[in-house]
Amino acid sequence: xxxxxxxxxxxxxxxxxxxxxxxxxAAEAGASxxxxxxxxxxxxxxxxxxxxxxxxxxxxxxxRREELAGGQAPxxxxxxxxxxxxPPELIFDQGLGGLFVVRIAGNTVTRAGLESIDYAVEHLxxxxxxxxxxxxxxxxxxxxxxxxSKPAAQLPEIFGNIxxxxxxxxxxxxxxxxxxxxxxxxxxxxxxxxxxxxFNQRVSDGSLKIVGARYKLRSGKVELLDGx
Numbered sequence: 418x419x420x421x422x423x424x425x426x427x428x429x430x431x432x433x434x435x436x437x438x439x440x441x442x443a444a445e446a447g448a449s450x451x452x453x454x455x456x457x458x459x460x461x462x463x464x465x466x467x468x469x470x471x472x473x474x475x476x477x478x479x480x481r482r483e484e485l486a487g488g489q490a491p492x493x494x495x496x497x498x499x500x501x502x503x504p505p506e507l508i509f510d511q512g513l514g515g516l517f518v519v520r521i522a523g524n525t526v527t528r529a530g531l532e533s534i535d536y537a538v539e540h541l542x543x544x545x546x547x548x549x550x551x552x553x554x555x556x557x558x559x560x561x562x563x564x565x566s567k568p569a570a571q572l573p574e575i576f577g578n579i580x581x582x583x584x585x586x587x588x589x590x591x592x593x594x595x596x597x598x599x600x601x602x603x604x605x606x607x608x609x610x611x612x613x614x615x616f617n618q619r620v621s622d623g624s625l626k627i628v629g630a631r632y633k634l635r636s637g638k639v640e641l642l643d644g645x
Contacts, residue, residue: 476513525606
């Protein structure tokens with residue numbers, strides 16, 4: 418009788434743990450119900466509210482913290498610059514749990530950044546990635562001044578990652594080299610992500626969308642770049 422009770426107790430505990438794990442996975446995969454197009458529409462609607470000072474005062478209260486304690490399901494990944502003037506959660510009018518944000522000066526793809534983005538896509542079910550550049554980016558301006566002075570591998574990584582965009586801007590003889598390089602840098606990072614073995618199949622079948630955009634400091638507007 419004791420052995421039967423012990424076996425029953427162990428089975429009950431195992432079922433409880435398995436059920437809890439399934440609930441957590443389901444919570445984390447919740448964003449997969451949102452299509453890439455729907456996610457992009459939600460982002461841009463939030464930015465419209467931000468531009469016109471009609472924000473919804475995003476969910477930042479205790480109830481929302483409690484809801485998120487067991488898992489997360491962000492609907493979009495934002496790869497953005499570390500610039501203090503460009504906080505993604507604010508400019509897209511999102512609260513806790515809405516966005517999975519990876520920030521680095523110059524908004525470039527690094528190994529750690531790529532692994533972070535992959536976590537959101539593979540494990541959290543996020544179906545939209547946005548690479549977000551911005552006006553007057555100091556990292557891009559610094560790269561314009563340094564790229565070409567020595568091999569990119571010998572420059573600080575932040576500059577070296579931006580050098581391909583600077584080279585393209587120079588080749589195209591852009592009138593405003595700094596500004597053009599900002600957009601081309603976004604384009605470079607979007608293409609790196611699209612070509613990555615981690616994402617290329619999902620991009621091809623349409624289940625994942627990767628877009629580039631630029632934030633306008635004065636207006637607060639996020640503009641999708643050509644090709645998006």
